[in-house]
Amino acid sequence: PWRLGREANVFELNKLSYWEIIDAIKNKDKSRFLFTIETNAAYGKYHLDGHRNCNVSLEPDETRKLNGICPRCRKKLTIGVLHRVKELADREEGYIPKDAIPFKTLLPLYEIISFVTGVNQLYSKKVIEEQNKLIDRFGNEFNVLLTASRDDLVKVTNEKIADAIIKVREGKVRFDAGYDGLYGKPIFNDNIQAKQSFVDQKSLTDF
Numbered sequence: 001p002w003r004l005g006r007e008a009n010v011f012e013l014n015k016l017s018y019w020e021i022i023d024a025i026k027n028k029d030k031s032r033f034l035f036t037i038e039t040n041a042a043y044g045k046y047h048l049d050g051h052r053n054c055n056v057s058l059e060p061d062e063t064r065k066l067n068g069i070c071p072r073c074r075k076k077l078t079i080g081v082l083h084r085v086k087e088l089a090d091r092e093e094g095y096i097p098k099d100a101i102p103f104k105t106l107l108p109l110y111e112i113i114s115f116v117t118g119v120n121q122l123y124s125k126k127v128i129e130e131q132n133k134l135i136d137r138f139g140n141e142f143n144v145l146l147t148a149s150r151d152d153l154v155k156v157t158n159e160k161i162a163d164a165i166i167k168v169r170e171g172k173v174r175f176d177a178g179y180d181g182l183y184g185k186p187i188f189n190d191n192i193q194a195k196q197s198f199v200d201q202k203s204l205t206d207f
Contacts, residue, residue, distance in 0.1 A: 009036050030099075033101055040105050042178065047080050048082060050077060051070045051077055056070055057179045059082075060083040077180075106145050106146075109135075109141045112165060113161055115164075115185070116161050
């Protein structure tokens, strides 16, 4: 249940109906279709190429240099979603279509609390209790993630969790991207450098 709403469309409608929603989507009416909510793609289990058993994670360009072969075990790498996206892309990265609906990138509240507190479990009573305190105070998870001020958050939870929520909201969280069945990990500490690859450049040139 803590992942409900991790992807969402946000509307502001005079009348809630199927046809009103369809019309707002088809016409890209930004006065009614306000934005979408997404989870960062790097959080996915198959974002980058790699080999979990070899602890190897690679960007698509690095994989091409290696002809799709793992530099450690010499077997075929598991190709990630980003690799396939770049193969199919017909425009430059970062291109924004005309009249595109804006988006916000969030993480589920449960998972923010779990990572920040070091629990890192799919289910934890401690994390659920902390999450529910915030939801009870602010009405729902989206209010916590999108609108509650830091001053109000620290009245309910600790500063570390409050700061993490604000960082997610402001897009200041980086990721060790997921690969070969492993979820990506958010990096909340600015002093920690997110890993772009588990294979150094020497490994690539020596292959």
